[in-house]
Amino acid sequence: MRFSILTEGGRDIGFGHIARCVALYQGFKEKGITSEILINGDKTVKNLLKGIDCSIFNWVSEEEKTFNIINGSIVAIIDSYLADLGYYKKVSQLVETIVYIDDYKRFSYPKGIIVNGNIYAKTLDYSYNSENICLLGPEYVPLRKAFWDVPQKNIRENLEVVTIIMGGSDRLNITPSILKMLVDKFSKFKKNVIIGRGFKDIGRIKKNMDRNTVLVHDPDASDMQRIMLDSDIAISAGGQTLYELARVGTPTIGICVAENQRLNLEYWQKEEFVEYAGLYYDNDLLEKIIIAINKFMPYEKRVAQNKIGRCYVDGRGVRRIVDRVLSTSVKTG
Numbered sequence: 001m002r003f004s005i006l007t008e009g010g011r012d013i014g015f016g017h018i019a020r021c022v023a024l025y026q027g028f029k030e031k032g033i034t035s036e037i038l039i040n041g042d043k044t045v046k047n048l049l050k051g052i053d054c055s056i057f058n059w060v061s062e063e064e065k066t067f068n069i070i071n072g073s074i075v076a077i078i079d080s081y082l083a084d085l086g087y088y089k090k091v092s093q094l095v096e097t098i099v100y101i102d103d104y105k106r107f108s109y110p111k112g113i114i115v116n117g118n119i120y121a122k123t124l125d126y127s128y129n130s131e132n133i134c135l136l137g138p139e140y141v142p143l144r145k146a147f148w149d150v151p152q153k154n155i156r157e158n159l160e161v162v163t164i165i166m167g168g169s170d171r172l173n174i175t176p177s178i179l180k181m182l183v184d185k186f187s188k189f190k191k192n193v194i195i196g197r198g199f200k201d202i203g204r205i206k207k208n209m210d211r212n213t214v215l216v217h218d219p220d221a222s223d224m225q226r227i228m229l230d231s232d233i234a235i236s237a238g239g240q241t242l243y244e245l246a247r248v249g250t251p252t253i254g255i256c257v258a259e260n261q262r263l264n265l266e267y268w269q270k271e272e273f274v275e276y277a278g279l280y281y282d283n284d285l286l287e288k289i290i291i292a293i294n295k296f297m298p299y300e301k302r303v304a305q306n307k308i309g310r311c312y313v314d315g316r317g318v319r320r321i322v323d324r325v326l327s328t329s330v331k332t333g
Contacts, residue, residue, distance in 0.1 A: 001033050001034070001073065001074050001075075001221075001330075002034050002035070002036075002073050003028055003032075003033060003034070003035040003073055003074065003075040003076070003077065003196060003209075004035070004036055004038065004069060004070045004073040004076045004077070004095075005021045005024060005025060005035055005036065005037040005076075005077045005078075005079075006037075006038045006040075006059055006066070006070075006076065006077065006078045006079070006080065006083070006091075007020075007021040007036065007037065007038075007039055007040070007078070007079040007080060007101075008039065008040040008041055008060075008079075008080055008081070008082055009039065009040075009041045009045050009048075010041040010042040010044055010045055010167075010169075011169045011171065011197075011198035011200075012045045012169070012171060012200070013081075014167050014169060014171070014239065014258075015045065015048060015167065015168035015169070015196070015198075016099060016167075016239040016241075017080070017081075017101075018037075018039060018041070018045055018048050018049070018242035018248035019048065019144055019221075019240050020046060020079055020101060020117075020142045020240060021037050021077070021079050021101075021142075022037070022052060022144055022174045023048070023142040023143050023144045023145070023318050024077060024142050024193040024318060024321065024322070025037055025052055025196060026144065026145045026318065027142070027318035027319060027321065027322040028322055030118055030319075030322070033326075033328065034053070035053065035071065036053045036054060036055065037049070037052060037053070037054040037055075038054070038055050038057070038059045038066060038069065039054055039055070039056045039057075039059075040056075040057070040058050040059050040060055040080075040226065041056055042056075043056075043197075044168070044169070044197045044198045046197075047197055047218050047220070048168075048291050050220070053166060055069070055227065060080075060082050060083050060087065060259070061262065062273055063087075063090070067091075067094060070091060070094050070140060071094055072081065073094075073095050074093050074095060074096050074097065074329050075096070075097045075098070075099065075238070075252055075325060076092075076093060076094065076095040076097075076098050076099065076249065077098075078091060078098070078099070078100055078101065079101035081106070081260075083218065085107045085108075086099045088100070088109060088110060088241050089110050090105065092110045092111070092112060096329055097112065097113065097325065097328055097329040098110070098111075098112035098113070099112060099113045099114075099321075099325060100112055100114050100117045101114070101115050101116075101142075102114055102115065103116060103118060103260060104124070104260060104263070105124045105125070105126060108128050108129065109129070109132065110129075111129065111132060112132060113132070113133045113134075113135065113219045113324065113328060114126055114132055114133070114134045114135065114136075115135045115138070115140055115142070115321055116129065116134075116135070116136050116137075117135075117136075117137065117138055117139075117140045117142060117201065117243070117317055118138070118141070118263070118264060118267075119137070119138050119264065119267045119268055119312065120263045120264070120266075120267040121136035121137050121138075121140075122136050122137050123135070124136075126254075128291065131263060133324065133328060135245075135320070135321060135324060138246070138312045138313050138317070139317060139320060140245065140317045140320055141243045141313060141317040142317050142318045142321060143243060143244060143247055143313070143315060143317060143318065144221040144244075145221065146220075146221035146222045146224070146225045147221065147225060147244050147247045147248070147315055148315045148316070148318065148319075149315060150225060150229070150247055150248055150298075150315060151229070153230075153248055153249045153250065153306055154229075155231050155298050155299065155302050155303050155306055156194075156232055156299075156301075158299075159189070159232045159233065159293075159296060159297050160190060160232055161190045161191075161192065161230055161231050161232045161294070162182060162186070162189050162190070162191055162192070162232065162233055162234070162235065163191075163192040163193075163194065163227055163228070163230065163231040163233075163234045163250075164178055164179060164182075164191070164192065164194065164234075164235045164236075165194045165234055165235070165236045165237070165241050165245075166178075166194070166236070166237050166239065166255075166257070167196060167198075167201060167237050167239065167241065167257070168196030168197060168198050169196055169197075169198025169200075170196070170198075170199055170201075171198070171257075172257055172280050173200065173201050173204075174255070174257070174280050175193060175195075175199075175205055176204040176205050176207075176208050177286065178235060178286070178289065179191065179193055179205060179208045179209060179213065179330070180208040181286045181289065181290070183208060183209070183210045183213070186293065187212065189208075189212060190212050190214065191210075191212055191213045191214065192214050192216055192227055192231065193205060193209070193213060193214070193215050193216065194215050194216050194219060194224075194227070195215055195216065195218070196218060201247070202215075219317030222248075224244065224326040225227055225244075225248065227233070227310050228244065228245060228248040228250045228311070229248055229250075231250050232250075232251070232296070232302065233250065233251045233252065233293065233296045233302070234250050234251070234252045234253070235252075235253045235255065235277075235289060236252050236253070236254060236255070237254075237256075237257045237258075237261065238254050238255065238256050238257070238258075238261030238262070238264045238268075239258075239261055239264070242254065242264055242268060242274070243313055245309065246268075246273055246308075246309035246310070246312055246313040247310065247313040247314075247315050248309070248310075249305070249306035249307070249310040250306070250307045250309070251275075251296055251301070251302045251306065251309075252268075252271075252273065252274050252305075252309075253274070253275045253276075253289055253292040253293065253296075254268065254269070254274040254275065254276045254277060255277050255278070255280055255281045255285065255289075256276075256278065256279045256280065263266070271308060271312065272304070272305070272308055273305055273308045273309045275292035275295055275296070277289045277292055309318070
């Protein structure tokens with residue numbers, strides 16, 4: 001059996017789609033299935049793809065090349081905001097089973113398997129096609145292998161370590177101002193700053209750091225798991241990283257840096273795992289982060305947040321998806 005996975009990512013659009021697809025690649029590999037990931041991206045994605053069979057090219061525009069690669073695959077998986085509905089329909093005709101990784105009911109998809117692992121997924125109406133199989137909710141969120149089995153996090157009595165995670169590129173460049181605020185207001189905290197390969201303004205970050213600041217350059221999934229386990233709280237954007245933080249159980253202050261993150265943050269706040277500080281351009285964003293940090297000072301608050309995150313995200317999402325895809329493709333094959 002051979003599977004094809006199509007996605008996108010890079011400095012300007014982030015790396016969340018790639019992380020999800022790498023997770024699925026790892027899940028199929030665990031079952032002995034060969035996959036290839038086709039990535040519409042730039043050179044900044046390479047660190048995420050160590051040990052992965054992949055090709056980096058614009059698979060959306062280079063249809064003939066893409067379809068020649070896909071032809072013969074039993075399953076194709078698409079995780080994209082760039083491909084249009086016509087493209088999805090063409091791919092669906094080339095394979096026995098097509099899987100759509102979706103976040104907001106982007107299309108009325110052709111017959112296939114829809115995977116939406118977001119916490120709000122079950123509030124979306126996918127009933128337009130009774131033939132579709134829908135795998136909805138955080139029990140189906142695809143996390144990278146390092147987050148499948150995670151030890152219990154030690155919750156410190158006092159808040160000591162804060163980690164800033166603004167994605168792999170921080171294209172809005174808000175990390176420097178958050179770090180400066182932490183240095184000014186919470187100088188005794190150890191401050192981890194995650195710096196992805198797509199970051200453009202590392203100089204300003206270095207200018208704002210103090211002796212308790214640690215810059216972590218381009219960490220892999222295992223590094224991220226270790227850092228999250230050691231962090232008392234995280235300040236994070238509202239994408240795929242939220243689900244890794246929930247899996248570890250690291251209490252999180254969320255910042256919305258794109259419209260497609262808003263529902264994630266609102267629903268995680270509703271479930272009381274995230275303290276939602278607001279939109280990246282809010283004039284009072286830093287003040288709201290300070291308020292949220294003070295809310296996390298009590299030990300009991302962080303213990304409760306830890307339990308909520310781990311309750312919702314158990315790390316078995318990839319295996320559930322893989323089992324369902326295999327059972328469906330075997331039946332159709």
